[in-house]
Amino acid sequence: xxxxxxxxxxxxxxxxxxxxxxxxxxxxxxxxxxxxxxxxxxxxxxxxxxxxxxxxxxxxxxxxxxxxxxxxxxxxxxxxxxxxxxxxxxxxxxxxxxxxxxxxxxxxxxxxxxxxxxxxxxxxxxxxxxxxxxxxxxxxxxxxxxxxxxxxxxxxxxxxxxxxxxxxxxxxxxxxxxxxxxxxxxxxxxxxxxxxxxxxxxxxxxxxxxxxxxxxxxxxxxxxxxxxxxxxxxxxxxxxxxxxxxxxxxxxxxxxxxxxxxxxxxxxxxxxxxxxxxxxxxxxxxxxxxxxxxxxxxxxxxx
Numbered sequence: 297x298x299x300x301x302x303x304x305x306x307x308x309x310x311x312x313x314x315x316x317x318x319x320x321x322x323x324x325x326x327x328x329x330x331x332x333x334x335x336x337x338x339x340x341x342x343x344x345x346x347x348x349x350x351x352x353x354x355x356x357x358x359x360x361x362x363x364x365x366x367x368x369x370x371x372x373x374x375x376x377x378x379x380x381x382x383x384x385x386x387x388x389x390x391x392x393x394x395x396x397x398x399x400x401x402x403x404x405x406x407x408x409x410x411x412x413x414x415x416x417x418x419x420x421x422x423x424x425x426x427x428x429x430x431x432x433x434x435x436x437x438x439x440x441x442x443x444x445x446x447x448x449x450x451x452x453x454x455x456x457x458x459x460x461x462x463x464x465x466x467x468x469x470x471x472x473x474x475x476x477x478x479x480x481x482x483x484x485x486x487x488x489x490x491x492x493x494x495x496x497x498x499x500x501x502x503x504x505x506x507x508x509x510x511x512x513x514x515x516x517x518x519x520x521x522x523x524x525x526x527x528x529x530x531x532x533x534x535x536x537x538x539x540x541x542x543x544x545x546x547x548x549x550x551x552x553x554x555x556x557x558x559x560x561x562x563x564x565x566x567x568x569x570x571x572x573x574x575x576x577x578x579x580x581x582x583x584x585x586x587x588x589x590x591x592x593x594x595x596x597x598x599x
């Protein structure tokens with residue numbers, strides 16, 4: 297096993313860092329465009345360019361920031377801002393737990409903290425798709441371009457909101473809703489349950505703003521209540537079966553960069569009767585080879 301991972305472990309820190317920069321550049325460009333519209337929301341909440349830059353630098357999350365800017369604009373108390381940001385960004389805790397399994401034993405706590413500082417959907421995706429143990433310097437390279445792209449785009453959005461005519465600022469504000477539609481439509485089309493929960497969230501949000509007992513609450517408080525309620529009901533009624541869970545990035549195809557089949561991979565074999573064992577079949581590459589329900593399925597856990 298050590299032989300298959302040796303090239304990844306012996307490469308210089310600079311090489312791994314530059315790989316992260318290379319893979320993070322498209323992410324940075326996408327972040328810049330999206331965060332520009334987020335800067336309009338920050339401007340509407342009363343933030344100046346420096347405050348918008350710092351908000352995006354220390355909270356690199358579109359949904360969490362937009363939720364935070366919304367409650368800031370409504371002059372909400374600090375506790376409400378903290379709670380809504382925590383709820384909106386809760387998924388990053390799950391992503392961080394998944395990444396923690398890819399660290400080599402003995403990785404310092406500081407590397408774990410700095411990698412966890414900027415776990416986003418996109419950086420998580422490129423990190424989890426890499427073979428072998430996680431090298432923190434790869435994440436640092438991606439963060440070195442992605443994080444400034446997000447923060448600078450937000451600051452420029454605030455500046456643009458201050459100098460552009462009100463009609464243009466109002467039009468740009470709508471672009472942020474387009475970003476969220478882009479986030480929710482693909483999974484809603486692929487999964488009817490997700491689509492149903494999205495529609496339920498629209499209906500319940502409207503009802504919460506119309507009912508006198510809930511309308512008296514601030515928009516941030518209503519968002520916190522509805523998010524926890526809908527997510528909890530969805531998880532309780534429609535749990536994801538263990539045999540249907542798979543690592544993001546595994547698409548069932550063999551990686552063309554893998555060698556001639558001499559690598560030893562660790563496989564978790566989940567049998568239909570619930571028995572779990574760990575095998576080390578040598579001389580084979582197996583990526584997400586799954587059987588029928590009730591049979592055997594293999595999921596690669598070490599690359």
